[in-house]
Amino acid sequence: MITSIKLNLETIEAMLYFWNAVKDRENVSEMFIYDLTSMQGLTLAYDANFTEESVRRALSALKNREIFSRSSREEGRFYNNNLWMMEDLEYTNLMVAPIKKLNLDYLIDELNSKFPNSKYNELEVYFSPLHLDEYLIKDNKLIINFFRVKPSDFDENTFVGDKELRAYIKEKLEELLNN
Structure with a gap:
């Protein structure tokens, strides 16, 4: 039975610092990297x-x-996506704002009713700066590529790919529980 869904934004918080510091030409230590x-x-x-x-x-x-x-296509995409974040920090902040407000507790009862015999008590959702993949699933962890988060130009909705953020997370957590 699922008792919690944790949202992990640690990597995105650290990357926000990195993007802002590098853009402002502040010194970022190699140790931080x-x-x-x-x-x-x-x-x-x-x-x-x-x-x-x-x-x-x-x-x-x-x-x-x-x-x-780059040594691989993944490395090149990762580099380019990070460069893009620093070019338009205002847009980056629009991407971050909705994920900082996320509370996924509302999904617990629904997922427990669909997956009453889940082998996981806790699910974790990460937003991370990835490369080519839109998302990854590793055990009880859903890792969503932060670079694929798209705020709507017309309203308050946020999307990953062509799906609204909450619907996307629900769909991918169901996929995780089906494995």
Whole structure:
């Protein structure tokens, strides 16, 4: 039985600091970058093409305003997406605002009624700066690519892909519980 759904924004909070500091030409220590690379929001996405070193190299290149030579398509996309965040911090803040307000407790009863024998007591939802994937599922964790969050131009809705944010999260948590 699911007792809680935790929202983890730790990586996005750290990245917001990074994007703002680099944009303002403040010094960001290499230690901060190493700490970022070890945050669970990123480590859950690591594989053969996207590693801790991929993240470190991309963020160091951004910090030092160097040309980045990617070793994989995933690295290139990660670098470009981070560059995009720094180019328009106002839009970045529009992306962050709705996820900071999220409370997913309303889904607990509905998910328990659909999945009464869930092997997980706790589900975790991460928003992380990823690369090519729109989302990842690892055990009881749903990792949503922050770069795919799109605030509406017309109203207060927020989307991931073409789905409204809350509907998207519900759909992906159901997929997680079906595995």
